[in-house]
Each structure stands twice: as structure tokens, then as C-alpha cells.
Amino acid sequence: MTSAAATPMSARYETVIGIEIHVQLKTASKMFCRCPTDIEGAPPNSRTCPICLGLPGTLPVANRRAVELVLETGMALEAEIVPVTRWDRKNYFYPDLPKGYQISQYELPLTRNGRLAFETSEGPVTVGIRRAHLEEDTARLVHAADPGGRRVSLVDFNRSGMPLMEIVTEPDLRTPEQARRYAEELRLLLRAIGASDAEMEQGQMRVEANVSIRPVGEAAFGTRAEVKNMNSFRSVERAIAYEVERQERVLDAGEPLVQETRGWDDDRGVTYTMRIKEGSDDYRYFPEPDLPPLRADPAWLEEIRGRLPELPAARRGRYTAGLGLSPYDARVIVADAGATALFEETLAAAGGLGLAGVTPKLVANWVSGEYLRLAKQATGEEVELAESAGAAARVRPEELARLIGLVADGSLSGTSAKQVFERHFTAGEPVEAIVTDLGLTQISDRDALAAAVEDVIAANAAAVADYRAGRQQALGFLVGQVMRATRGRANAALVAELLRGGLDDGGTTG
Amino acid sequence: MAALSHADVAHVAHLARLGLGDDELTRLEGQLNHILEQYRVLAELDTEAIAPTAQTIELENILRDDLPGPCLPVDEALAGAPERAGDHVVVPPIIAGLDE
Numbered sequence: 001m002t003s004a005a006a007t008p009m010s011a012r013y014e015t016v017i018g019i020e021i022h023v024q025l026k027t028a029s030k031m032f033c034r035c036p037t038d039i040e041g042a043p044p045n046s047r048t049c050p051i052c053l054g055l056p057g058t059l060p061v062a063n064r065r066a067v068e069l070v071l072e073t074g075m076a077l078e079a080e081i082v083p084v085t086r087w088d089r090k091n092y093f094y095p096d097l098p099k100g101y102q103i104s105q106y107e108l109p110l111t112r113n114g115r116l117a118f119e120t121s122e123g124p125v126t127v128g129i130r131r132a133h134l135e136e137d138t139a140r141l142v143h144a145a146d147p148g149g150r151r152v153s154l155v156d157f158n159r160s161g162m163p164l165m166e167i168v169t170e171p172d173l174r175t176p177e178q179a180r181r182y183a184e185e186l187r188l189l190l191r192a193i194g195a196s197d198a199e200m201e202q203g204q205m206r207v208e209a210n211v212s213i214r215p216v217g218e219a220a221f222g223t224r225a226e227v228k229n230m231n232s233f234r235s236v237e238r239a240i241a242y243e244v245e246r247q248e249r250v251l252d253a254g255e256p257l258v259q260e261t262r263g264w265d266d267d268r269g270v271t272y273t274m275r276i277k278e279g280s281d282d283y284r285y286f287p288e289p290d291l292p293p294l295r296a297d298p299a300w301l302e303e304i305r306g307r308l309p310e311l312p313a314a315r316r317g318r319y320t321a322g323l324g325l326s327p328y329d330a331r332v333i334v335a336d337a338g339a340t341a342l343f344e345e346t347l348a349a350a351g352g353l354g355l356a357g358v359t360p361k362l363v364a365n366w367v368s369g370e371y372l373r374l375a376k377q378a379t380g381e382e383v384e385l386a387e388s389a390g391a392a393a394r395v396r397p398e399e400l401a402r403l404i405g406l407v408a409d410g411s412l413s414g415t416s417a418k419q420v421f422e423r424h425f426t427a428g429e430p431v432e433a434i435v436t437d438l439g440l441t442q443i444s445d446r447d448a449l450a451a452a453v454e455d456v457i458a459a460n461a462a463a464v465a466d467y468r469a470g471r472q473q474a475l476g477f478l479v480g481q482v483m484r485a486t487r488g489r490a491n492a493a494l495v496a497e498l499l500r501g502g503l504d505d506g507g508t509t510g
Numbered sequence: 511m512a513a514l515s516h517a518d519v520a521h522v523a524h525l526a527r528l529g530l531g532d533d534e535l536t537r538l539e540g541q542l543n544h545i546l547e548q549y550r551v552l553a554e555l556d557t558e559a560i561a562p563t564a565q566t567i568e569l570e571n572i573l574r575d576d577l578p579g580p581c582l583p584v585d586e587a588l589a590g591a592p593e594r595a596g597d598h599v600v601v602p603p604i605i606a607g608l609d610e
């Protein structure tokens with residue numbers, strides 16, 4: 001099997017990618033009615049009302065929170081906020097759309113002309129954001145066979161009318177990796193704002209990619225394919241890489257590309273034709289007469305702007321420039337909500353406990369290293385951008401601070417500390433209790449170590465002779481023997497000192 | 511403002527899923543073009559000083575607080591469904607993404 005993602009991009013063609021992302025907004029009620037949004041796991045058609053069922057004679061009223069979340073997202077994306085916006089009807093017939101139209105925003109999206117910067121393996125990239133607008137989600141269709149074997153589609157209107165934000169980029173992206181990193185960074189941003197949980201596997205974030213290629217140097221865009229059904233960030237990268245390769249094969253064979261919608265088959269690692277576009281879609285958009293326009297009052301906008309939290313990029317900047325973390329540690333920690341919380345809280349706990357030796361760098365090492373290793377083990381290898389919030393709850397920040405403090409002041413060896421941390425992560429006991437229970441306290445008492453040092457000198461005549469003959473490396477061997485005898489608990493520096501004293505004494509007296 | 515052709519009317523009828531016969535299309539073609547004719551008269555007015563609007567009532571910013579309310583009982587919600595299987599509405603099979 002060949003890996004599409006590993007295939008280098010052709011030097012003859014340039015790839016052009018634009019991304020459309022739909023995210024379910026985190027509100028308590030739906031977009032235009034008061035049905036609750038707790039549809040995950042709810043019985044089919046149990047979260048509906050005359051408005052989201054599209055019954056005649058109903059009047060939609062927009063959810064303020066949903067509007068504010070889009071405005072906040074627009075601000076985070078440095079986008080322009082449109083002073084007056086309105087709603088439009090997008091008309092088409094499909095069983096998941098009870099009214100025969102979707103309330104959306106066509107000519108006047110709430111926000112437009114923004115941008116988002118993110119990191120890739122080839123350096124930083126900034127993508128233009130064409131627009132972010134608000135619309136309502138459709139019902140969910142399940143394809144099934146009835147007891148008589150007849151193929152049918154089943155409709156669950158629970159999702160109908162859920163608030164949905166659509167974010168569209170300019171066709172600025174050039175590689176499958178850029179597309180993936182953009183989607184990942186956008187997800188972090190949306191989660192930081194609290195606009196959406198943006199779980200791809202649960203359909204809270206749906207990524208579609210418009211992919212085309214053109215000969216290098218050509219200004220006009222090639223014929224594009226719209227790729228859907230990518231259910232993970234990894235799939236986004238793989239699907240686009242496959243699609244680029246496919247389009248190159250078609251053009252190289254002298255055949256024309258057709259404008260179409262293609263689905264990604266994750267198991268087979270290919271895209272396939274879902275729908276050929278014949279002519280442009282005709283949705284007969286027109287202004288929604290049931291919803292009055294929205295005017296973005298400056299005071300309201302200021303209030304929303306005041307709520308913006310520290311965004312992922314700013315946080316990474318603070319971690320590297322302000323706290324001295326490596327770019328790697330900053331990226332890894334900020335990419336994971338659980339790791340971020342644990343890092344911040346452990347640092348705060350260390351301050352509260354007066355543990356001056358527990359530096360941000362040391363805390364970052366523990367969080368990006370041991371903590372994320374155990375969290376990934378606990379949540380499964382498949383988790384992307386490890387969502388370790390649940391795992392983070394297993395570690396008490398003040399305990400981690402104490403543990404790092406014990407290593408910093410030499411009371412605990414690094415190896416022992418990892419053992420203690422793993423047990424704290426698994427069983428939740430306080431660090432001190434685990435250290436005592438495992439008998440891991442470092443032995444820094446001269447008298448306690450003296451016997452072990454004497455035994456080692458007595459038992460290793462050859463190494464002792466080597467040392468006395470001037471071979472310093474023999475001392476390392478002898479220290480190792482004492483460490484072994486004390487199961488790693490001896491303070492190595494003290495052992496070396498005691499050995500030197502004993503050997504040098506022996507040299508002069510014997 | 512160009513007049514609607516017979517094909518335009520047939521296209522619009524299809525978009526609205528109206529099964530119209532050729533004689534009906536011809537009749538509607540005349541009626542629709544007559545309506546467009548009236549707009550041509552309106553378009554002669556000088557509207558330079560008037561801001562475009564899509565509203566007939568002067569309301570703005572009608573928003574509600576994000577507070578959930580009661581839903582319909584499932585039986586009531588599905589009372590008008592053409593066919594029902596469990597708590598789902600049954601419709602003819604749709605191949606995902608093939609049509610919309």
C-alpha cells in the first residue's frame with residue numbers, strides 16, 4: 001500500500017486549497033427556537049417544536065448567544081464585523097430540511113475578511129478568512145432497510161435548527177499539511193473562545209476542502225473538486241493528498257477534470273464521486289422576511305470583545321517569550337486543553353507552596369513528557385490532539401508541584417519520580433505517601449551510606465586498585481555499585497564524596 | 511430586465527417541484543412576464559436617496575436569550591409524518607450526497 005500523504009507534491013503543478021468548516025455552536029437552545037441542544041444520545045425526534053419542524057404559521061427568533069459567538073469568532077480571526085447584517089433563505093428540497101429552505105446568510109455574513117496564522121513543519125502560514133456566518137443545521141438522515149427489506153431513509157429532526165457557523169477560507173492553502181494545521185488551529189481557537197467543542201468524530205466540526213491543481217506559473221484556477229466526509233484531522237491531510245495525486249494523474253493522462261463533490265473513504269484511502277455538478281447550484285437566495293436585520297451596536301461589540309480570552313497563538317507566545325519554554329513544549333501543551341490546565345495550575349500551586357525550584361521549564365517537561373505519555377495511554381493512541389481534560393483531572397497540580405520540588409532539591413531521583421508520578425496518575429495518592437510507601441526517599445545521610453560504601457570498597461578490589469592507580473573512571477563504577485546496593489536511593493554526589501574519602505584514606509594508611 | 515423564456519419558467523417550476531404541463535407553463539410565462547413588466551415601471555422611479563431594504567416593518571435586533579424551553583412530545587411531533595418507524599420519520603431512500 002502506498003501512503004498518499006508521503007508522496008511528494010508534483011513540481012509541475014501547484015495545489016490550491018480552500019476550506020469550508022461548519023461548526024455546531026455551544027448554546028443551550030437552538031438557533032431560532034427554544035428546543036434544547038442536548039441532542040447527543042437523545043431519543044430521535046424528542047427535541048423538536050413547531051419552529052424547527054418547519055410547521056406553517058411559526059415565527060423564528062434568533063438566539064443572541066449564537067450571534068455573539070460568531071461575532072467573537074470573527075474578532076478572534078481579526079475579521080471585519082459587518083455593521084448591518086440580515087438573514088437569507090437558501091431554497092432546496094431534501095428530506096433533512098423541513099421548511100424547504102435553510103435560514104442562512106448569503107450577501108451579508110456577520111463577519112468577513114479575517115485571517116488565521118498557524119505553524120506547519122515548513123514554517124508559519126497565514127490563511128485569509130473570507131467569511132464566517134450563521135445558519136441553522138439540518139435534520140439527520142439514517143439510511144436503513146425496513147423489516148420487509150425495503151430501503152428507506154429515516155429522519156431525526158433533533159439536529160434540525162441547531163446553530164451552525166460556517167467559516168470559509170480564501171483559496172490560500174497550498175499543501176495538505178497546511179489544510180490540516182489550519183483546521184487544528186481553528187479548532188483550538190474555537191475551543192478557547194468556548195464557541196464550540198468542535199469534536200470532528202461527533203460531527204460538531206465538519207471540514208470540506210475545495211481542491212484544484214494548476215500548472216506552475218498559471219494564474220487561473222483549475223477545475224476543483226469538493227472533498228467531504230473527512231472525520232479526523234489525519235483524514236483531512238490524507239484525503240487532500242490523495243485528491244491532488246488523482247487530479248495530477250487525470251491531467252497527465254490528457255483527460256479533463258470535472259467539477260464534482262467527492263467523498264473520502266478512510267478505509268480504502270481514496271476519494272470517490274458523490275455528485276457531478278451540472279451548472280451552478282440554483283438556491284434562489286432571498287431575504288428572510290420573518291427575521292429583522294441585525295445592527296452591530298458598538299457598545300455591544302465592545303462588550304463581546306472584552307470577553308475574548310487569551311487565544312492559542314498568544315498563549316504560545318507567552319509560554320516561549322515570557323516563560324522560556326521551547327516552541328515544541330509550548331505547541332504541545334497549548335494543543336491540549338488538559339495539558340494547558342495542568343501546566344498553569346501546577347505553576348500556580350508551586351508559587352503557592354513557595355517551591356522556588358519548580359520552574360516553568362521543569363513543569364513543562366513533566367506535562368509535555370510524562371503527563372501526556374500517560375494521558376495518551378489512558379485515552380487511546382487514536383486520539384488526535386490528545387483531549388486529555390479527563391486525564392488531567394487525575395493529577396492534582398499541587399502534588400505534581402511537590403514531586404517536581406523533590407527532584408529539584410535532590411530528595412528524589414528522576415527515575416524514582418517517574419515511578420511516583422505514574423502511581424499518582426493511576427491511583428491518585430499523594431506524592432509523599434507514595435514516596436514513603438515505595439521507600440524511595442533519597443538517602444542523604446552519611447552514616448546511613450557509610451556501611452554500603454565500605455562494603456563496596458571491600459568487595460571490588462580490582463576497581464579500587466584501578467582508582468588508586470589513577471583511573472578516575474573506576475570511581476564511576478564504584479558509585480554505580482553503591483547505587484545498586486541502595487536500589488537507586490542513594491544521593492549519588494554524596495556517595496562519590498564518601499568513596500573518595502574512603503579510598504584516599506585507604507591509600508595513605510594502607 | 512429581460513423577459514422570462516419558456517425554458518426559464520420550466521426551470522423555476524422544476525426548482526419548486528411543480529409538475530406543470532406545457533399549456534400551464536405557457537400561461538404562467540405570460541403571467542410572470544406581466545408581473546416583471548410592472549417592476550419595469552417601478553424601476554423607473556428615482557430611488558437614489560433611499561437605502562435598500564428587505565423589510566417592510568422597521569424592526570431591528572430582535573434577539574432572544576439562550577434559554578431552553580419545552581419540546582413537543584414525540585407522538586405529537588410525528589403526528590403529521592407520512593410514515594413512521596419507531597421514533598423516526600420514514601421517507602423514500604436517499605443516497606447521501608447524490609442529490610439535493
Ligand SMILES: [Zn+2]
Binds near residue numbers: 047049050
Ligand atoms: Zn425547536
